[in-house]
Amino acid sequence: MARVAANVEKHQSFLEPLAAAFAARGESLHLVGGPVRDAMLGKIGHDLDFTTSARPETIREILDDWGEKTWDTGIEYGTVSAVKQGQQVEITTFRADLYDGVTRNPEVTFGDTLEGDLVRRDFACNAMAVELSLADGALQPVFHDPVGGLEDVLDRRLDTPQAPELSFRDDPLRMLRAARFVSQLGFEVAPRVFDAMRDMADEINRITVERVQVELNKLMAGARPWEGIDLLVQTGLAQHVLPEVPALQLEQDEHMQHKDVYRHSLTVLRQATELEEPGAEPDLKLRWAALLHDIGKPDTRAVKEGGGVSFHHHEVVGAKMARKRLRALKYPKHMIEDIGQLVYLHMRFHGFGEGQWTDSAVRRYVTDAGDLLPQLHKLVRADCTTRNPKKARRLQRTYDHLEERIAELAAQEDLARVRPDLDGNEIMEILGLSPGPEVGKAWKYMKELRLERGELDHDEAVAELKAWWAAERPGAEHPGTETKEENADA
Incomplete structure (x- = not known):
């Protein structure tokens, strides 16, 4: 609770007059959801989301007087937003929505109690609130946790306030949010949540492609995206939104040193994430390319005479498959093309041994990669997942040599603009x-x-x-x- 109080104190200069404005109207105001959860985790949040007993029109009137800029594009859902002192706030009337179980669009109904609002939220860790009450004109935060969210945060557990079957039937997108929070927060889903996700996976087909894409991007931008993807695969959700990824479980890596290509791909995703610059924005193109780089292997698998398997030209097939899947998910054209090109080029390095890179080969490598060269460097390095330390050192040393060759040639020629x-x-x-x-x-x-x-x-x-x-x-x-x-x- 001390962490939440500190977060409130940080914004006290404009929260006090905001809370006073709601109190003057006889309405309550509560900081809710992610900001409370993140404060409990020791994170400094930038978003401030509130719920209130006030109806939307009253919220708008208050924010028009209090804020520097107000917009009400979400007012039909009870949400009004404003900016003050560079900080955005979003305030929503208590909700008591009804769902038809066919779409994820609720019949918007406004509620009268905080508890009724919180119990309808996606996960208990997001169903904690801090009431901004006033005593002698000063803020006195009051913590509300009717569904045990604090215990879930302390146990790093993701559970639903209601039975997960009810929660996911109301809004199947919550199943993707579970995987997203696993990636972002490092939580584990409760066993009953896992079971419900597995049993109800096909309900995700009620969700529009655009909403699926938004959640997948948030998952991939998380601190541990490989864990979020693994949850989607283990519950069967990936079969509906990224079927090429679970298909990799059926194929064994050609080096016979990984359980399967699927596990190898998760390792490459993890290693690519770890190669990003500390503090930089998540590189979604790199991460998607790392996850999808081997999806062409199932279609190119061939058993070699004498044992073993090969995957000739899997990068060519995989690039086409990656573009097709990303188009189906309605990604922007530049994302589709760049991710496909990284998948296409990820094997180019392995066609050359140490010391065998001619000037011509170096020029083509740089020219074909273009602006993607830094990401291609990371992808190729991340693709080294051998458990043999000697082999791993040799591969990294060989790539070091290639980067040195690129630098040497770039000093002599303008490789970025070969014409x-x-x-x-x-x-x-x-x-x-x-x-x-x-x-x-x-x-x-x-x-x-x-x-x-x-x-x-x-x-x-x-x-x-x-x-x-x-x-x-x-x-x-x-x-x-x-x-x-x-x-x-x-």
Whole structure:
């Protein structure tokens, strides 16, 4: 309780007049949900969510007077928001909603008691409240915990205020929230919650794709996303929202040193998360690529003669599968393309042994990765999950060598902007072409030549272009060559 009081005291300068404004109307005001839970965990929260006995119109009137800016886009659900001193607050009338058990959209009904509001919340750890009462004009926080949320926080347990079957039937999205909180908070679900999630997994199909995507992003951005994903798989929810991931349980890693590709993928996700810069925003592209990097293995699995299995070109198949799944989840196009490209490129490194990276190979690696190169570095390093310390050191040493080669070549050339030595206008002038497909073909040839041989001087580049063009059009006049008749006329 002392931690909650400290959090209230931190915002006392504007909470006191806010609480006084509600009290003047004969209404109660309670800090509720995540901010209370996080304070109990010793975390400093930035969001301030409140519940109140006041009806929405009254909330709006109070916030119009108190706040610097007010908006009521959620007023039909009883929610009004405001900003003051750079701090956003969100205040919602006590709810006593009724659900039809078909959709997750409730019939919005406003309640009259704090306890009635709290018992309808998703999890007990989110059903604690601190009443902002006043004594002699000063805040006197009063703690309310009707469903045992504090005990759950102390035990790091995720349980529902009501029977989980009732809670999840009301709103199946709460099952995804359970996995999200496992990732974010490091809690474990209570056995009855696990059982209900497993038995009711198909109820998630009542939820729109857009809402599923939001919860998956929050899960993946958590401190321990591999644990949240594992809960989705173990309960069967992943079969409905990410079926490619549980499919990995059926395939054994080709190194035969992991229980299966699924466990390997969770390890890669964990290691990729740990490679992120401390204090930086979670890298969702990296994390998604780490989780999905091997999803092409089930479709490419082949038993090798003499034992063992192979997964040839699983990165190609996996990139297509990753893009397809992310499109189905309605991710933005740039996310889809970048994650797919990381999956596609994650095996490129393994095609070369130590000391076998030519300048051409380094250029292609950097050019194909583009802006994703830092994430590709992390993904490839995270993909090393061997239990053999000697092999692990060798793989990391080999990648160190590649990064050194990239740095050395970058010091000599601008690898981030590799372009042909001749641009499109020069190509058209030299070959006597008008804009069209042949110019693009010539440009692509010169780009490949640049990657293969490095920077050429202008005369050499022109000679190479003319030689290529002559080979493309046998019998055609060599560009830039004058006939004897033309010379005579001259």
